[in-house]
Amino acid sequence: MIVVGKIDIDKYRCVSDDINNDEVIITEERIQHIKNRHPHDFERYFHYISKMLSEPEYIFESKKPNTAFIMNTFRENGKNFELILRLKTSSDNENFKNSIITFMKISDRKRDKYIRNKRILYKSE
Numbered sequence: 001m002i003v004v005g006k007i008d009i010d011k012y013r014c015v016s017d018d019i020n021n022d023e024v025i026i027t028e029e030r031i032q033h034i035k036n037r038h039p040h041d042f043e044r045y046f047h048y049i050s051k052m053l054s055e056p057e058y059i060f061e062s063k064k065p066n067t068a069f070i071m072n073t074f075r076e077n078g079k080n081f082e083l084i085l086r087l088k089t090s091s092d093n094e095n096f097k098n099s100i101i102t103f104m105k106i107s108d109r110k111r112d113k114y115i116r117n118k119r120i121l122y123k124s125e
Contacts, residue, residue: 001025005050007085007098014059014121015068018089019098024053026100038104045081045105048074052083059122060114066092067101071114080111 006022013019026049034042052072060069068085084101 001027001097002031004100005053007053011056011122012059012068012087015062016066016087016089018066018091020088020090020092021098024085024098024100030100030102034103037102041104045079045103048072048081049083049100049103052081053085055124056122057124058115058120061119061121069118071106071111073111080106080108082106082114 002025003023004026005024007019007024009019009022031042051074052070055072056068056070057072058070060071062069062084064086066087066089068087070083070085071080072083073080081103083103086099086101088096088098
């Protein structure tokens with residue numbers, strides 16, 4: 001398990017009012033999932049994760065409870081990314097943490113489709 005950053009709990013209250021802490025982790029199993037499903041994204045773009053967590057551009061509604069669907073575009077390289085974050089709530093096992101489920105680079109077309117079709121819970125100014 002690797003600590004990858006912190007979240008501003010107030011920003012993420014749009015997903016759940018019951019967030020227990022601000023620390024975010026990623027497990028070795030999830031790292032392997034990302035490497036297997038989205039080759040090279042983890043190695044090339046992992047350094048963006050902390051900023052995505054602390055400064056989300058969009059948080060969309062997810063089909064899963066207590067889950068944030070985060071999307072950011074980083075201007076310095078013109079790339080778009082999505083990140084799925086499971087938030088730890090009081091009903092979860094006390095050993096659980098806020099944790100990354102997946103992370104990947106996405107196309108401009110997919111980014112625009114999300115903005116058009118998904119319910120936006122939070123948008124940065």
